[in-house]
Amino acid sequence: MESFNLGTTSIKQPKACQYRICVKGAYLRVRADWKAWKKILFFTLRKSGSLRATGSRIDLCLTIGLGTTGGRPYFSYVRKSCYANIGKFDAKVYNTAFKWIVNLIINLFEKKIRDKLEDAICPAVDTALTKNAAKLNKLLVGNLHLRG
Numbered sequence: 001m002e003s004f005n006l007g008t009t010s011i012k013q014p015k016a017c018q019y020r021i022c023v024k025g026a027y028l029r030v031r032a033d034w035k036a037w038k039k040i041l042f043f044t045l046r047k048s049g050s051l052r053a054t055g056s057r058i059d060l061c062l063t064i065g066l067g068t069t070g071g072r073p074y075f076s077y078v079r080k081s082c083y084a085n086i087g088k089f090d091a092k093v094y095n096t097a098f099k100w101i102v103n104l105i106i107n108l109f110e111k112k113i114r115d116k117l118e119d120a121i122c123p124a125v126d127t128a129l130t131k132n133a134a135k136l137n138k139l140l141v142g143n144l145h146l147r148g
Contacts, residue, residue, distance in 0.1 A: 057087025
């Protein structure tokens with residue numbers, strides 16, 4: 001990751017013991033090196049280069065809940081409450097002789113790539129929150145005493 005800016009964040013309480021957390025206007029730039037090869041008969045074609053992808057005006061909102069079970073506080077993630085949007089996406093290939101044609105192909109598919117990335121954000125958030133629920137409970141509400 002070359003650059004990351006969280007943008008602005010907000011926390012609202014739409015219902016008792018629920019919190020809507022939103023990040024608006026985030027920015028992310030990543031860089032990756034790539035290598036490709038193809039063997040044709042007795043020849044091996046090898047190419048390598050760099051890829052830089054930038055996402056800007058990224059928005060993400062999700063709802064978490066805080067409750068009690070047996071007098072102990074707990075954290076929960078409200079499924080289907082996630083919203084993600086990538087306002088602008090740009091990807092470019094560098095350091096290769098064929099960069100012009102590869103960048104032309106990428107430009108043809110940038111909207112589809114952006115849409116696929118948007119569709120992948122909420123499931124990734126869901127997986128991360130589910131996988132780390134015990135840690136989040138300890139971190140977020142370990143010392144809270146809620147009455148409910």
